[in-house]
Amino acid sequence: MxxxxxxxxxxxxxxxxxxxxxxxxxxxxxxxxxxxxxxxxxxxxxxxxxxxxxxxxxxxxxxxxxxxxxxxxxxxxxxxxxxxxxxxxxxxxxxxxxxxxxxxxxxxxxxxxxxxxxxxxxxxxxxxxxxxxxxxxxxxxxxxxxxxxxxxxxxxxxxxxxxxxxxxxxxxxxxxxxxxxxxxGRSMGMALTSCIVPAAGKPTFDLGEDEIEIGIGIHGEPGRERVKLAPAAEIVERLTRPILEDLPFEKGDQVLAFVNGMGGTPLLELYVVYNDLNRLLGEHGITITRNLIGPYITSLEMAGCSITLLKLDDELTRLWDAPVKTAGLRWAA
Amino acid sequence: MAGVAAIESAPEHRMSVAYDDVLRWIRKFAAEVEANKESLTQLDAAIGDGDHGINMQRGMSAVVAKLDAQAGDQDVGALLKTVGMTLVSTVGGAGGPLYGTLFLQMGTAASGKGELSPDDWAGALEAGIAGVENRGKAEPGDKTMIDALVPGRDALKAALGGGATFADALRQSAAAAEQGMRDTVPLVARKGRASYLGERSAGHQDPGATSSHLLLEAAAETWGESE
Missing domain, CATH: 3.40.50.10440 (Dihydroxyacetone kinase; domain 1)
Structure with a gap:
C-alpha cells in the first residue's frame, strides 16, 4: 500500500x-x-x-x-x-x-x-x-x-x-x-481500478489489467457486470442507457449532467466522458442545461467515474444557480 | 404427600437474576464476542463487509470499560440502557443501532427493577426484539439476527409457560437460538449488505444470527446453573 x-x-x-x-x-x-x-x-x-x-x-x-x-x-x-x-x-x-x-x-x-x-x-x-x-x-x-x-x-x-x-x-x-x-435523479458508476481502505491495506477487490466493473458502488461493492476495457464512448453508453431507460428521460428533457470522478481519474478523462455524454444525450433529444464535472463523491483512490442525470425544471434550475460557499462547491449569484 | 417431599428435596432453583447476575451476563457476552471475533468477521466477509466481529468486539470492550468505571446503582434497567447507548456510539454500521436498540428496549422494560424474575426476563427480551424488528424491518427468514432471537424468545416463553425451571427455560431458549442460527445457512438474504448478493448469499451462516446466539447462550451459561 x-x-x-x-x-x-x-x-x-x-x-x-x-x-x-x-x-x-x-x-x-x-x-x-x-x-x-x-x-x-x-x-x-x-x-x-x-x-x-x-x-x-x-x-x-x-x-x-x-x-x-x-x-x-x-x-x-x-x-x-x-x-x-x-x-x-x-x-x-x-x-x-x-x-x-x-x-x-x-x-x-x-x-x-x-x-x-x-x-x-x-x-x-x-x-x-x-x-x-x-x-x-x-x-x-x-x-x-x-x-x-x-x-x-x-x-x-x-x-x-x-x-x-x-x-x-x-x-x-x-x-x-x-x-x-x-x-x-439517476446514477450509475464504473471502476477501472479498486480502492484501498487504509486500515485494510490491500485492494477491496481484484480487477484484471484489462477489466472494468460496470455498476460499481462507492465502497467498491460489486456492480452489474465485469467486462473488458473499452473506449470511453462505449463505457459512457453502458452507463447512460440504463439511466435513461429507468426514469425514463425523454426527448425534450432538460437535465443537469454530473460527471463524477471516483478519486483516481484525471479531469482530462472526465471531460472526454462529458463530451461523449453530451453527444449521446443530443442524439436522444435531451439537452444539458447545467453540468458539474469533477471528483465530488469519491471512493478513495479508485479510478473510474459515475454519471448522474437530474431532470430539471425552473425551480430546480433556480436553486442550483443560487450562490454557494463551501470548500468543495463555490459560486456567486 | 410425595409431591411435597419431592419439592422439599429438590435443589434450590434460581427464581430471579439480580443486578450482579446481569453484569456477569454482559461480561460473559463480551468475552464470547472477543473469543469469536475472527469467526464472526469471517462469516461477515463471505456475505457482508467483513467487520461484524471487529465492530462488536470494539463495542463490547467499550461496554466493559464503562461498567468497570462506573459504580452501579443496582437498577437493571439503567444498566441495560448504559450498555445500549455505549453500543450505539461505538459499534457503527448496522450492528450498532440494532444491538443498541435491543439493549435500550430491554432496559426500558426493566426500568427501576433491582432484579428480574423469569417473566421479567422474557418481557425484557420480547421488548428488545420488538425494538430490533422495528428498527431493522426484518422478518423471520430474512437471514438476520432476528432468525436466532425470535426462536430463542419463543422457546423461553413456551418453556416458562409449561412450568419449566428458569434454568431449563434458558437452556431451551439458547438451543432454539442455535438452531435458528444454523437454519440461516440456506436462506437468501433480504436485508443489509448481504441482500445485494441475492442467491449468492445462500450457503453461508448469518453473522448477526451468530452473535445473537452467543448472547442467549451467555445468558443460559451464566444464569442456568443452580444456586
Whole structure:
C-alpha cells in the first residue's frame, strides 16, 4: 500500500484537523463525537441540513458544509456509517428553531443510525425529518434487497436543498424538495481500478489489467457486470442507457449532467466522458442545461467515474444557480 | 404427600437474576464476542463487509470499560440502557443501532427493577426484539439476527409457560437460538449488505444470527446453573 498517511487508524482524525485548519472561515470541527459544523451555526429561522456517511468520499460531505449547502456533516470511519451520537450533536448544533433535515444515503447502517438520531433529536424537542437518497440504477430488484444505493444525486440534493433552506423555506417544503430531487435523479458508476481502505491495506477487490466493473458502488461493492476495457464512448453508453431507460428521460428533457470522478481519474478523462455524454444525450433529444464535472463523491483512490442525470425544471434550475460557499462547491449569484 | 417431599428435596432453583447476575451476563457476552471475533468477521466477509466481529468486539470492550468505571446503582434497567447507548456510539454500521436498540428496549422494560424474575426476563427480551424488528424491518427468514432471537424468545416463553425451571427455560431458549442460527445457512438474504448478493448469499451462516446466539447462550451459561 502506497498512501500519504502517517498511521492507518489516524487518517480520519488527522484529515479533520486539516479541514479545521484550512477552512476555519467556513466550518468548526468538533471531536468526540466528530462533526463538521457551519461556522455561523445555528442560523436562526433556517432549516438546518445535516448529512453524513463513511469517510473516503471527500469532498462529500464535509466539503459541502457552508452557506447555501449543508449546516453540518458527520464523518464516520472510512466507509463506515457514523453513529447516532454524532448525528444528534450535529442536529442540536444546527437547530435554528425551524427544524432539521437529515439527508441520508441508502445504506442499511446509515439509515438505521440516522433513524436513531432522529428519534433522539425528537425526544429533545427538535423537529427532524429525513429523506433517503436511492438513485443508483445499478442495483435492481429492490423488493428483495436493501434497495438502491445513494450516490451522485446526494451531492445535487444537498446543493439544491441548501439553497431552498437559505430562502427560509419550511422543513416540510425542503424535505419535499429533497424527495423531488431524488425522484428525478439517476446514477450509475464504473471502476477501472479498486480502492484501498487504509486500515485494510490491500485492494477491496481484484480487477484484471484489462477489466472494468460496470455498476460499481462507492465502497467498491460489486456492480452489474465485469467486462473488458473499452473506449470511453462505449463505457459512457453502458452507463447512460440504463439511466435513461429507468426514469425514463425523454426527448425534450432538460437535465443537469454530473460527471463524477471516483478519486483516481484525471479531469482530462472526465471531460472526454462529458463530451461523449453530451453527444449521446443530443442524439436522444435531451439537452444539458447545467453540468458539474469533477471528483465530488469519491471512493478513495479508485479510478473510474459515475454519471448522474437530474431532470430539471425552473425551480430546480433556480436553486442550483443560487450562490454557494463551501470548500468543495463555490459560486456567486 | 410425595409431591411435597419431592419439592422439599429438590435443589434450590434460581427464581430471579439480580443486578450482579446481569453484569456477569454482559461480561460473559463480551468475552464470547472477543473469543469469536475472527469467526464472526469471517462469516461477515463471505456475505457482508467483513467487520461484524471487529465492530462488536470494539463495542463490547467499550461496554466493559464503562461498567468497570462506573459504580452501579443496582437498577437493571439503567444498566441495560448504559450498555445500549455505549453500543450505539461505538459499534457503527448496522450492528450498532440494532444491538443498541435491543439493549435500550430491554432496559426500558426493566426500568427501576433491582432484579428480574423469569417473566421479567422474557418481557425484557420480547421488548428488545420488538425494538430490533422495528428498527431493522426484518422478518423471520430474512437471514438476520432476528432468525436466532425470535426462536430463542419463543422457546423461553413456551418453556416458562409449561412450568419449566428458569434454568431449563434458558437452556431451551439458547438451543432454539442455535438452531435458528444454523437454519440461516440456506436462506437468501433480504436485508443489509448481504441482500445485494441475492442467491449468492445462500450457503453461508448469518453473522448477526451468530452473535445473537452467543448472547442467549451467555445468558443460559451464566444464569442456568443452580444456586
Amino acid at each position: 502506497k498512501k500519504l498517511i502517517n498511521k492507518p487508524d489516524a487518517v480520519v482524525t488527522e484529515a479533520l484537523h486539516g479541514i479545521a485548519a484550512a477552512h476555519a472561515d467556513l466550518v468548526n470541527v468538533h471531536f468526540n463525537p466528530n462533526i463538521i459544523v457551519r461556522a455561523d451555526a445555528p442560523v436562526q429561522g433556517k432549516v438546518g441540513l445535516v448529512s453524513g456517511g463513511g469517510s473516503g468520499h471527500e469532498p462529500m460531505h464535509g466539503g459541502f458544509v457552508g452557506p447555501g449547502m449543508l449546516d453540518a456533516a458527520c464523518p464516520g470511519e472510512v466507509f463506515t456509517s457514523p453513529t447516532p451520537d454524532q448525528m444528534l450533536d450535529a442536529t442540536k448544533a444546527v437547530n435554528g428553531g425551524a427544524g432539521v433535515l437529515h439527508i441520508v444515503k441508502n445504506y442499511t447502517g446509515d439509515v438505521m443510525n440516522f433513524e436513531m438520531a432522529a428519534d433522539l433529536g425528537q425526544s429533545e424537542g427538535i423537529e427532524v425529518e429525513a429523506v433517503v437518497i436511492d438513485d443508483d440504477v445499478a442495483v435492481q430488484d429492490s423488493l428483495y434487497t436493501a434497495g438502491r444505493r445513494g450516490v451522485g444525486t446526494t451531492v445535487l440534493a444537498e446543493k439544491i436543498c441548501g439553497a431552498a433552506a437559505e430562502e427560509r423555506q419550511s422543513l416540510s417544503e425542503v424535505a419535499e424538495l429533497c424527495r423531488k430531487v431524488n425522484a428525478n
